[in-house]
Amino acid sequence: MTSPPSLLSLKNGGSLPLARVPELDYDGFAATLRAEVEGGGRVAAYFAAPDQGEGLALYALLARDWKEDLVPLRTRLGSRFASLTPACPQLHLFEREIAEQFGVLPEGHPWFKPLRFHPVRRGRDPWERNQQGLPVCGDMPYYRVEGEEVHEVAVGPVHAGVIEPGHFRFQCHGERVMHLEISLGYQHRGIEEQLSGGPHPATLYRMETVAGDTSIGHASAYCMVLEALADLQISPRAAALRAIALELERLANHVGDIGALAGDVGFLPTASFCGRIRGDYLNLSAELCGSRFGRGQVRPGGCGFDLDEARAAAILERLKAIERDTRGATELFFDTPSALARMEGTGTVSVADAEALGLVGMAARACGLARDVRLHHPHGAYAGSFDDCIIEESGDVFARASIRRREIHSSLAWLKQALASLPAGQARREVPPAAPQSLAVALVEGWRGELVHVGLTDASGRFSRYKIVDPSFHNWSGLAMALRNEQISDFPLCNKSFNLSYCGFDL
Amino acid sequence: MLTIIRERLRQGHRTSRYPKEEPTLPERFRGRPILKPERCPEGCEQCLERCPFGALEKVAGELRLDLGRCLFCAECAAACPHEALRFSRDHRLACRRREDLEIGKGEYLLAGALEARMKKLFGRSLKLRQVSAGGCNACEADLNVLGTLVFDLGRFGIQFVASPRHADGILVTGPVTENMKSALLDTYAAVPEPKLVIASGACAIGGGPFRDSPEANNGIGDLLPVDLYIPGCPPHPYTALDGLLRLLGRL
Numbered sequence A: 001m002t003s004p005p006s007l008l009s010l011k012n013g014g015s016l017p018l019a020r021v022p023e024l025d026y027d028g029f030a031a032t033l034r035a036e037v038e039g040g041g042r043v044a045a046y047f048a049a050p051d052q053g054e055g056l057a058l059y060a061l062l063a064r065d066w067k068e069d070l071v072p073l074r075t076r077l078g079s080r081f082a083s084l085t086p087a088c089p090q091l092h093l094f095e096r097e098i099a100e101q102f103g104v105l106p107e108g109h110p111w112f113k114p115l116r117f118h119p120v121r122r123g124r125d126p127w128e129r130n131q132q133g134l135p136v137c138g139d140m141p142y143y144r145v146e147g148e149e150v151h152e153v154a155v156g157p158v159h160a161g162v163i164e165p166g167h168f169r170f171q172c173h174g175e176r177v178m179h180l181e182i183s184l185g186y187q188h189r190g191i192e193e194q195l196s197g198g199p200h201p202a203t204l205y206r207m208e209t210v211a212g213d214t215s216i217g218h219a220s221a222y223c224m225v226l227e228a229l230a231d232l233q234i235s236p237r238a239a240a241l242r243a244i245a246l247e248l249e250r251l252a253n254h255v256g257d258i259g260a261l262a263g264d265v266g267f268l269p270t271a272s273f274c275g276r277i278r279g280d281y282l283n284l285s286a287e288l289c290g291s292r293f294g295r296g297q298v299r300p301g302g303c304g305f306d307l308d309e310a311r312a313a314a315i316l317e318r319l320k321a322i323e324r325d326t327r328g329a330t331e332l333f334f335d336t337p338s339a340l341a342r343m344e345g346t347g348t349v350s351v352a353d354a355e356a357l358g359l360v361g362m363a364a365r366a367c368g369l370a371r372d373v374r375l376h377h378p379h380g381a382y383a384g385s386f387d388d389c390i391i392e393e394s395g396d397v398f399a400r401a402s403i404r405r406r407e408i409h410s411s412l413a414w415l416k417q418a419l420a421s422l423p424a425g426q427a428r429r430e431v432p433p434a435a436p437q438s439l440a441v442a443l444v445e446g447w448r449g450e451l452v453h454v455g456l457t458d459a460s461g462r463f464s465r466y467k468i469v470d471p472s473f474h475n476w477s478g479l480a481m482a483l484r485n486e487q488i489s490d491f492p493l494c495n496k497s498f499n500l501s502y503c504g505f506d507l
Numbered sequence B: 001m002l003t004i005i006r007e008r009l010r011q012g013h014r015t016s017r018y019p020k021e022e023p024t025l026p027e028r029f030r031g032r033p034i035l036k037p038e039r040c041p042e043g044c045e046q047c048l049e050r051c052p053f054g055a056l057e058k059v060a061g062e063l064r065l066d067l068g069r070c071l072f073c074a075e076c077a078a079a080c081p082h083e084a085l086r087f088s089r090d091h092r093l094a095c096r097r098r099e100d101l102e103i104g105k106g107e108y109l110l111a112g113a114l115e116a117r118m119k120k121l122f123g124r125s126l127k128l129r130q131v132s133a134g135g136c137n138a139c140e141a142d143l144n145v146l147g148t149l150v151f152d153l154g155r156f157g158i159q160f161v162a163s164p165r166h167a168d169g170i171l172v173t174g175p176v177t178e179n180m181k182s183a184l185l186d187t188y189a190a191v192p193e194p195k196l197v198i199a200s201g202a203c204a205i206g207g208g209p210f211r212d213s214p215e216a217n218n219g220i221g222d223l224l225p226v227d228l229y230i231p232g233c234p235p236h237p238y239t240a241l242d243g244l245l246r247l248l249g250r251l
Helices: A026-038 A089-102 A191-195 A203-207 A212-229 A236-264 A268-289 A309-334 A337-343 A351-357 A361-365 A397-420 A471-482 A488-498 A502-506 B002-011 B046-050 B075-079 B116-122 B138-147 B178-190 B202-206 B237-247
Strands: A015-017 A042-050 A056-064 A069-077 A080-082 A105-107 A150-155 A167-173 A176-183 A438-445 A450-457 A463-469 B033-035 B056-059 B062-066 B085-087 B126-132 B158-160 B169-173 B196-200 B228-230
Touching: A026 A042, A026 A056, A026 A069, A026 A080, A042 A089, A042 A450, A042 A463, A056 A438, A056 A450, A069 A438, A089 A105, A089 A351, A089 A471, A167 A488, A176 A471, A176 A488, A191 A203, A191 A463, A203 A212, A212 A236, A212 A438, A212 A450, A212 A463, A212 A502, A212 B138, A236 A268, A236 A309, A236 A397, A236 A488, A268 A309, A268 B002, A268 B138, A309 A337, A309 A397, A309 B002, A337 A397, A337 A488, A351 A471, A361 A397, A361 A471, A397 A488, A463 A471, A471 A488, A471 A502, B033 B062, B046 B056, B046 B075, B075 B085, B126 B138, B126 B178, B126 B196, B138 B169, B138 B237, B169 B178, B169 B202, B196 B202, B196 B237, B228 B237
Parallel strands: A080 A105, B126 B158, B126 B169, B169 B196, B196 B228
Antiparallel strands: A015 A438, A042 A056, A056 A069, A150 A167, A167 A176, A438 A450, A450 A463, B033 B085, B056 B062
């Protein structure tokens, strides 16, 4: 359907005065949101922000990928509102988040539980928990399946490996998983809350640790918000340097994941090779900026480190050698029928579920949904240079592995081109002060998927609200769906094929 | 099978020769800072202002840098017009005592070995349970790397295990979020005595970038007795390996 003419649209990396964000009554807001979603839009961000006095404003940012734009909407909330989740399941976590942060009740929410188990910031606790002391993480009613030979398996928060904590409840009939419920929040550090009144001197460092394996991605999105608010264009050189760092981050993680998947199916040659090659890519990031995780590379106004010609040539040479190793190691895996058989048909997510839950990034592309910020909302060095959105259709572990393999090849090709043709210019510019009373939005295709940062400023240009949506926020639900009717022993493989961030979700 | 063997031969043997040979780290790597407080002119505090985490301070006019708080961003070195501090490429940073993480003019005291009884128990076989208590996954990722063939932690008799009951100690990352505090303490309690505690990364040592956040503690220092501090954000795998080997008296 065509949008009402009053809707305003915004480009990735754009900003606009808060007064221009259309404000509708709740029914009009809900109807517009549903119409946009039915028309193919999706919810990129959905959050509440305190308004003057007691009021609460609810913001929605709808991504219209085919138009390369984003539609901001706004309404006001009282102490309760009618949940839109039954009609639009991709809102389910967003509404729980709003309830937990601001003590408002989404009436009719079908899965109404806490999300991160932090104290309600203001208003009444929607779950009427004990207000003395802190909420206990994971303390909520879990789904239960009752019946003969039905049993429950509870795992975590501390898991067997060197990984972050989370809690998983499997309802099983024998080996078969009927449902998996994932309860997170253990890593919650209060990053969004600490951003109010910011940016502070420490903010950038917190952004680099929103999800450590996505340091470049989150730091880029944050800097894009600052630059949008200051109406600053970074130089093409700085944009290229950021994208180079982002693609190196993608390569390291994709290669590491293929190695980990190989390890989970017991194919050790690729597991061993890729474990090492992942480090080779991390070391290339360290050549750029001294840190294997790209700390210090992305800075407001551009990049912390420039890349001189000799260094770029040296990195390009090393990249070519690592590419040969990468191809050798991954092709071995994808040429082994027993390894493929283990992944094919395991942990399938249907395209309908992926769409309803609003999955993003690799997890969505593996189900046949073309969702890639680099293609649909291109920004910086990707504009005009990226037209290679890779999709698979089977939605299983194999599809998610295969997406990674193919993205490795396309990233390498892009990276070699970018390193050989760095535009001239300065690496960093001074950032002017942020515009007051404005909204700025930044989307970055991190290696897992779409990172969304939205900054709202107050009258003095400080953040009155800052919202971060990590791709894991959408995609953990995808993992729960993937487990249905699988064997519980397939959980490690399914989990690894998503490789989601606990921190990025818990913030 | 033949393709696997062919690829194995092509990829070759890549385990580092450490500790027999020192690692070569990238030119821009930021390792142990070197301070020259004598170059600091009276009243100049440009470096102090650049550190949002209070890692730098002036004690009786002398510059001090607390590696337990430092994220190795090197903004302080960039701000200093007198070259009174710079970051070297030395990866060796780990210490046994919290106060040893403070860098001044003098010698930096690297971690010493465990006392004789503990060394006899753990010196040749050390099993660690890792607990991420709010770590962003960078520390965890670079600890996982120690298990790859490049570092091959197993050749030193050190291994990460799945259960605290199988462990000789815990290695903690992250600032200890309120939500992970009880799970961390439970895991520690499940390790049989005698046991070790290792704090890896700026978060676990002092809260890192989340210092004084109402949702997190300032690392494990106030909660558990720490036997080894490994600074960094995240620590380089060689920094962690160096610390572990020093603890076991192997370096």
